[in-house]
Amino acid sequence: MKEQLALLPSYLTSHVQLTLLALLCSTAVSLPLGLVVTRVKWLERPVLALAAIIQTVPSLALLAIMVPLLATFNFQSIGFLPAFIGLTLYGILPILRNTVTGIANVDPALLDAAKAVGMTPSQQLYRVELPIAMPVIIAGLRTATAWTVGVATLSTPVGATSLGNYIFSGLQTRNHTSVLIGCVAAAILALVLDGLVRGLEISVRKRQLRQFFGLIAALGTLYLYLGFNLATTVFLPSIRPVTIGAKGFTEQYILAEILGQWIENETGRPSTQMQSLGSMVAFDALVAGDVDAYVDYTGTLWSNVMGRPTVGGNRTNVLAEVRTFLASQHGIQIAATLGFENAYAVAARAPDAETLGLTKISDLIPLGNTLSMGGDFEFFSRPEWRSIQDIYGLTFQEQRTMDAALMYQAAASGAVDLISAYTTDGRISAYNLRVLEDDRFAIPPYDAVILVSEQAMRRWPDVFEAISALNGTIDVEAMREMNLAVDEEGIAPERVAASYLAKLRTSQSPDITELNKPPPSPAR
Amino acid sequence: MIELRHLTKLYGDTVAVDDLSIQVPDGEFLVLLGGSGCGKTTTLKMVNRLIEPSGGSVWIDGRDSAELVPFELRRKIGYTFQQVGLFPHMTVAENIAVTPTLLGWSPRKIQNRVSELLELVGLDSRELRERNPTQLSGGQQQRIGVARALAAKPRVMLLDEPFGALDPLTRQRLQKFLARLRHELSLTIVFVTHDIAEALKLADRIAIMQKGTLRQIGTPAALMLDPADDYVRQLLDAPRQEAQLVETLVTGNSSSSENIERDK
Ligand SMILES: Nc1ncnc2c1ncn2[C@@H]1O[C@H](COP(=O)(O)OP(=O)(O)OP(=O)(O)O)[C@@H](O)[C@H]1O
Numbered sequence A: 001m002k003e004q005l006a007l008l009p010s011y012l013t014s015h016v017q018l019t020l021l022a023l024l025c026s027t028a029v030s031l032p033l034g035l036v037v038t039r040v041k042w043l044e045r046p047v048l049a050l051a052a053i054i055q056t057v058p059s060l061a062l063l064a065i066m067v068p069l070l071a072t073f074n075f076q077s078i079g080f081l082p083a084f085i086g087l088t089l090y091g092i093l094p095i096l097r098n099t100v101t102g103i104a105n106v107d108p109a110l111l112d113a114a115k116a117v118g119m120t121p122s123q124q125l126y127r128v129e130l131p132i133a134m135p136v137i138i139a140g141l142r143t144a145t146a147w148t149v150g151v152a153t154l155s156t157p158v159g160a161t162s163l164g165n166y167i168f169s170g171l172q173t174r175n176h177t178s179v180l181i182g183c184v185a186a187a188i189l190a191l192v193l194d195g196l197v198r199g200l201e202i203s204v205r206k207r208q209l210r211q212f213f214g215l216i217a218a219l220g221t222l223y224l225y226l227g228f229n230l231a232t233t234v235f236l237p238s239i240r241p242v243t244i245g246a247k248g249f250t251e252q253y254i255l256a257e258i259l260g261q262w263i264e265n266e267t268g269r270p271s272t273q274m275q276s277l278g279s280m281v282a283f284d285a286l287v288a289g290d291v292d293a294y295v296d297y298t299g300t301l302w303s304n305v306m307g308r309p310t311v312g313g314n315r316t317n318v319l320a321e322v323r324t325f326l327a328s329q330h331g332i333q334i335a336a337t338l339g340f341e342n343a344y345a346v347a348a349r350a351p352d353a354e355t356l357g358l359t360k361i362s363d364l365i366p367l368g369n370t371l372s373m374g375g376d377f378e379f380f381s382r383p384e385w386r387s388i389q390d391i392y393g394l395t396f397q398e399q400r401t402m403d404a405a406l407m408y409q410a411a412a413s414g415a416v417d418l419i420s421a422y423t424t425d426g427r428i429s430a431y432n433l434r435v436l437e438d439d440r441f442a443i444p445p446y447d448a449v450i451l452v453s454e455q456a457m458r459r460w461p462d463v464f465e466a467i468s469a470l471n472g473t474i475d476v477e478a479m480r481e482m483n484l485a486v487d488e489e490g491i492a493p494e495r496v497a498a499s500y501l502a503k504l505r506t507s508q509s510p511d512i513t514e515l516n517k518p519p520p521s522p523a524r
Numbered sequence B: 001m002i003e004l005r006h007l008t009k010l011y012g013d014t015v016a017v018d019d020l021s022i023q024v025p026d027g028e029f030l031v032l033l034g035g036s037g038c039g040k041t042t043t044l045k046m047v048n049r050l051i052e053p054s055g056g057s058v059w060i061d062g063r064d065s066a067e068l069v070p071f072e073l074r075r076k077i078g079y080t081f082q083q084v085g086l087f088p089h090m091t092v093a094e095n096i097a098v099t100p101t102l103l104g105w106s107p108r109k110i111q112n113r114v115s116e117l118l119e120l121v122g123l124d125s126r127e128l129r130e131r132n133p134t135q136l137s138g139g140q141q142q143r144i145g146v147a148r149a150l151a152a153k154p155r156v157m158l159l160d161e162p163f164g165a166l167d168p169l170t171r172q173r174l175q176k177f178l179a180r181l182r183h184e185l186s187l188t189i190v191f192v193t194h195d196i197a198e199a200l201k202l203a204d205r206i207a208i209m210q211k212g213t214l215r216q217i218g219t220p221a222a223l224m225l226d227p228a229d230d231y232v233r234q235l236l237d238a239p240r241q242e243a244q245l246v247e248t249l250v251t252g253n254s255s256s257s258e259n260i261e262r263d264k
């Protein structure tokens, strides 16, 4: 709890920064647009329809779409910008719609009256239409505020820190306290901002000038601070700490911690993390230089980045090809091979495997389509699954998609016979499951490798050196244990990482060069 | 001088105002009289360009109003609406002060003017000036509407049934007030009503309209003596018939109450 709360200032600041700047922009776009639309009638339908279409895009997808979109225009595609633009777009509809409705609902008799007393068109707008429509417009602004605060928690996977960091990492590592802190903080923030907007409205309506200017001054200061904050991160990137990326699952959180702590310890440089990134977002961030290092898997790079067919291959060859490809195409270096594979695998209950004599996937073929298979949200749409079906000619009685955290229980309790598992998942042994060997090489090798960007390598040669020293330091058993410690025992990733590094130092410190030998290259 | 020249307004196939030509000399009190839907409001709104005519033109002091800047024209003309149209987001005082504010009067002068006008229309300044228009009775709202129209001391007033929502006594008081005011300020007034007695009392001349056209125009006496057609005669005769009806009702009532007495 204490560790988590220590993160609050940085998460909250980023969250408020995203929310308030996006809201300012949504308002600045939609209020004038709404006014234009009420004057130029034929624009109303297309503009409102467009805003409504944007709104129907699921919010997470809207933010995620910004990443490739910005990348094609050569903008910063990871972090603040995509989240900010996505949130701005998201906030437009409620303000726009309420502006249009509010103005349209002004009694025409009052417009006549405004003309009759001698108002110019702009005086009619500022002195009659806007004040009368104000409550409706403010209601739209309040809706937008609540939405933006909520949706901002989804900016974590596109690389922008937010209160969502608590929620995403908490859900993955089953840290309910963390999830709760994220939700409660977001809810309180939404209430506070809503109160602020309402306070502004009331002070305008009741003409409490002192209260109005007080609130405006408070908001102004906040904006100044946030703007300054943003400007320093944009214009002074050199004082940035070493940024470690992490995708959104337990192993990645642990490895990012190991990397960060190791770098800080070996080089004395501060490090920071960009957590819970989408799989491709992490790689794009490395290419763009927004992330300096992170752990990826050769099989993922092989199919997703290099676009090679998903079939098994020789572990050493795949690694070599990936290494050359990354270096030549992106200037990215594989600084270290950690020494374990995290592949997709098929797992069965150990006692069943025993009685049925199952050790490899091809043993499933004689069983025909009597078995049911469980998979996480993406497994059944992944090329690995197609490859398994094609190469082994397997069909199943039933395929069930479920949450990764529930999958192991489902297998252990017999709700499904087989599940898709990650080879490093500690729950395989904890739930007494057995991994079936991929004897026909349907699944590519997934060696965990530490990638370092070209920019980082040039900027911090010492960091690169420190990372290289991690070569071959984590085997599959060690990774499973660490994953299990987080997933089942609820220990924080940073603690697990710290104790592993401590163990590593005591056992290997006499001869650190020992670590630098090439990783054991298992024949495949 | 206000001149309506062949003024016409079409709404699709409906002819709201049909080739209307009237001259209102400076200082005249003209009443537009006619049944509901005969085009009175439409005519009045075309004078200060709240409605643009489909044909014809309005000339004010020898200038075609189509060539004047609308808001400048309107600041010199006081206008009251049939549905009052006070601004709900402003206080009573702000409503009255709106045109002077647009003209850039000093706050002090505006405040004095507001108090003066509230007194003029017979409302308690201290009690009402900070109220919201929604917190007023219909009659109070109408009087604020008149005060607002008068605020910037216009020389021309266009009044669309300004006393419709008032009780007879207040109405009479305001009619007297208006009759006095027009002479004091030498106002040119176009006054719309379908209350014939009101028209006869206030008007220098009455213009009688029917279905968008002008039936007859003249002084009340001239119209009474020499109505142009049956419509005009019946219209002007209406108050007298009403009075007779009241008379018979009163006498009839007393006899029927006697009947009730007897039945017991
Ligand atoms: N905006 C409009 N669209 C279509 N028809 C209209 C419009 N405004 C007025 N009219 C029609 O024009 C005619 C004249 O309307 P106007 O409001 O001038 O009547 P009026 O003499 O003021 O009646 P009242 O005494 O009931 O106020 C009516 O038949 C009315 O239905």
Ligand SMILES: [Mg+2]
Pocket (backbone or CB within 6 Å): B040, B041, B042, B082, B160
């Ligand atoms: Mg009317």
